[in-house]
Amino acid sequence: MIPVTHPEHGRLAELMPLYAADTLDPSSRDLVRAHIQRCPACRGDLAAWEAISAASRILAQEAPDPSPRVMEQVLAATNSSSLAAPQAPRVTAGLRTLGGRRLPRRISLRVSSALAAVLLLLAALLGYRELTSPAPVSAQTVLLRAAAIHLPADSAEHLTFRVSVYSGAANRSTVATPNVGRADLWIESDASGEVIDSAQTLILAKKHFFSSFVQSGATTYSYDPEGKGGNSIAISPESRYDPIWLVPNHMFDGAAVARTLTAPNQQGVQLLPQQTIDGHVVDVVQVDGGDRPALRTTLYYDARTYVLRGFDTSGLDSSYPLPEWQVRLTSATTIPASDAPPHAFTLNAPADATIQLPGPDFSGFAAAFQSECHTTLNLKAVLGSGQAPLSVCRRDNPAVTEMQLLEALIAPTQHDLEVARAAGQITVTQEQWALSDLWAELTTLVTTQRARE
Amino acid sequence: MSGTTTQQATVDTQLVGRIARGDQDALSELYERHGRALFHYLFQLTPDRSVAEELLQDTMVAVWKSAHTFRGRSRVETWLFGVAQRQAHNTLRRRGIPLAERADLEALPSPLPQPEEALLAGIAHDELASLLRRVSPGHREIVHLIFVRQLSYQESADILDVPVGTVKSRLSMAKRALRALASLQKETES
Numbered sequence: 001m002i003p004v005t006h007p008e009h010g011r012l013a014e015l016m017p018l019y020a021a022d023t024l025d026p027s028s029r030d031l032v033r034a035h036i037q038r039c040p041a042c043r044g045d046l047a048a049w050e051a052i053s054a055a056s057r058i059l060a061q062e063a064p065d066p067s068p069r070v071m072e073q074v075l076a077a078t079n080s081s082s083l084a085a086p087q088a089p090r091v092t093a094g095l096r097t098l099g100g101r102r103l104p105r106r107i108s109l110r111v112s113s114a115l116a117a118v119l120l121l122l123a124a125l126l127g128y129r130e131l132t133s134p135a136p137v138s139a140q141t142v143l144l145r146a147a148a149i150h151l152p153a154d155s156a157e158h159l160t161f162r163v164s165v166y167s168g169a170a171n172r173s174t175v176a177t178p179n180v181g182r183a184d185l186w187i188e189s190d191a192s193g194e195v196i197d198s199a200q201t202l203i204l205a206k207k208h209f210f211s212s213f214v215q216s217g218a219t220t221y222s223y224d225p226e227g228k229g230g231n232s233i234a235i236s237p238e239s240r241y242d243p244i245w246l247v248p249n250h251m252f253d254g255a256a257v258a259r260t261l262t263a264p265n266q267q268g269v270q271l272l273p274q275q276t277i278d279g280h281v282v283d284v285v286q287v288d289g290g291d292r293p294a295l296r297t298t299l300y301y302d303a304r305t306y307v308l309r310g311f312d313t314s315g316l317d318s319s320y321p322l323p324e325w326q327v328r329l330t331s332a333t334t335i336p337a338s339d340a341p342p343h344a345f346t347l348n349a350p351a352d353a354t355i356q357l358p359g360p361d362f363s364g365f366a367a368a369f370q371s372e373c374h375t376t377l378n379l380k381a382v383l384g385s386g387q388a389p390l391s392v393c394r395r396d397n398p399a400v401t402e403m404q405l406l407e408a409l410i411a412p413t414q415h416d417l418e419v420a421r422a423a424g425q426i427t428v429t430q431e432q433w434a435l436s437d438l439w440a441e442l443t444t445l446v447t448t449q450r451a452r453e
Numbered sequence: 454m455s456g457t458t459t460q461q462a463t464v465d466t467q468l469v470g471r472i473a474r475g476d477q478d479a480l481s482e483l484y485e486r487h488g489r490a491l492f493h494y495l496f497q498l499t500p501d502r503s504v505a506e507e508l509l510q511d512t513m514v515a516v517w518k519s520a521h522t523f524r525g526r527s528r529v530e531t532w533l534f535g536v537a538q539r540q541a542h543n544t545l546r547r548r549g550i551p552l553a554e555r556a557d558l559e560a561l562p563s564p565l566p567q568p569e570e571a572l573l574a575g576i577a578h579d580e581l582a583s584l585l586r587r588v589s590p591g592h593r594e595i596v597h598l599i600f601v602r603q604l605s606y607q608e609s610a611d612i613l614d615v616p617v618g619t620v621k622s623r624l625s626m627a628k629r630a631l632r633a634l635a636s637l638q639k640e641t642e643s
Contacts, residue, residue: 044571055578063497
């Protein structure tokens with residue numbers, strides 16, 4: 001749990017917009033990510049910035065393109081001697097300029113685009129998957145085809161991957177052996193074919209590494225003992241707050257990744273030459289950044305079926321070495337959702353794992369405080385002022401008892417824990433221990449007067 | 454900076470060098486690379502398409518005239534947006550087209566109670582985009598630079614010619630303005 005006046009809080013809060021914009025450098029990003037894990041109020045702040053970020057991109061996408069006459073007029077204006085660039089004499093513009101008229105720069109592109117269109121049409125008529133691995137015209141072509149693959153409705157897909165993790169990404173050749181293991185992914189679709197749940201279990205040989213990560217609707221459950229949480233389970237309302245992992249669930253879902261990468265304004269995506277992986281010819285798409293700004297991800301899509309055959313990740317910044325991952329598909333099975341094993345979509349964390357509890361600046365506490373105390377005062381500000389919240393609460397609601405305030409404050413977390421327990425993510429005992437710990441901490445919180453910070 | 458980004462920055466710098474030597478083809482190429490993004494930025498400052506196009510035209514002519522002054526202290530992209538910003542602010546102010554001034558941007562009403570963050574996060578993104586259309590152009594401008602152009606605080610400060618602290622506070626004000634609009638809309642609906 002994080003203190004309300006954590007020394008880093010202010011500085012990290014300033015970085016939230018840049019985190020939402022995906023423009024932080026890797027080390028700052030990791031700092032913010034770790035802070036978010038422990039600071040529920042920051043999650044609320046970040047959620048607001050992410051909403052603004054998404055809205056601003058929608059607005060930008062809606063903006064029209066400038067008309068072609070803009071540049072025609074600029075060229076006409078800059079052709080006049082009075083506006084010529086003041087430095088150095090004009091150099092010959094080369095073969096593209098002929099008698100003041102610009103030859104269409106895009107002739108060759110247009111021809112190749114037309115040719116590509118004809119080829120795509122032919123491929124469509126013949127059934128492109130029957131062609132012998134035609135080299136695609138662009139990364140977008142590969143991604144659009146991969147993105148078109150959908151899970152059948154009400155089904156569960158079980159994917160297994162061979163995983164090799166090389167530590168010290170800067171120089172793989174000097175690393176003796178990778179940490180090898182297996183990743184199991186379960187993906188479930190609803191009646192409309194949309195993915196609603198996904199679960200990843202990662203087991204690596206060295207150190208008996210085990211972690212588990214479940215996304216169920218908007219809620220994320222994670223157990224990542226190698227991360228900073230230790231032997232504890234994190235419950236988050238936002239799928240973005242995954243543990244500090246390199247490979248979140250959706251990365252293993254080739255169609256989901258492709259849909260992300262075909263979004264407008266996606267940059268840093270390029271097509272590399274085809275390769276053969278595990279006997280399959282694959283189209284190779286390299287992505288710099290994406291939703292992991294510090295990473296280069298190389299995706300291998302089957303050139304015939306567009307199933308994701310595997311991917312590699314490596315750090316982009318040599319001064320900040322990240323582990324390199326090599327992930328290869330070993331099996332894929334789709335079954336009716338009702339036939340999925342009982343624990344396919346649960347964390348399966350050890351019974352002695354504790355639950356990470358929200359800190360005093362959790363937005364759920366703040367809302368409950370305002371509602372129960374009939375006040376607009378901010379709980380965080382009250383705590384910062386050193387006053388006991390119960391005393392402050394009684395100024396506007398004199399009848400409130402300590403028990404009533406505690407019950408109000410605990411209610412949002414209690415609800416989250418009940419949902420987690422009902423979904424089988426945590427046990428009854430874990431739920432009860434968590435509630436008991438939270439009750440004890442809140443009792444101290446609401447009645448204790450603190451020295452002003 | 455990634456390899457690809459570094460490569461793009463090098464190409465941009467070479468193009469500006471060629472423009473400084475009077476190469477119109479380089480100007481066209483620079484326009485092909487950045488014209489659309491510049492136009493989208495200018496469109497945040499004025500909803501009038503013809504005015505935005507005129508500003509874009511002025512920007513490219515200004516780039517042509519001032520390319521020789523580019524010293525490579527910032528990325529070309531940052532420099533281009535700075536040129537566009539100055540063209541836009543000067544022209545719009547001269548014509549009396551409303552564009553919130555700096556003083557207005559830093560003097561919005563006092564903040565609402567904090568837990569309103571959830572209000573913004575709970576609104577559909579397209580609805581929030583509609584609200585974004587209603588905030589002052591200056592607020593839209595900073596939101597665009599940070600989230601759409603994905604610039605750093607320092608780069609945004611360079612473009613807007615303000616201190617970094619002002620960029621941060623302006624961004625905060627933009628969120629506050631959106632929150633106020635969202636709250637108002639919620640009250641109207643209920």
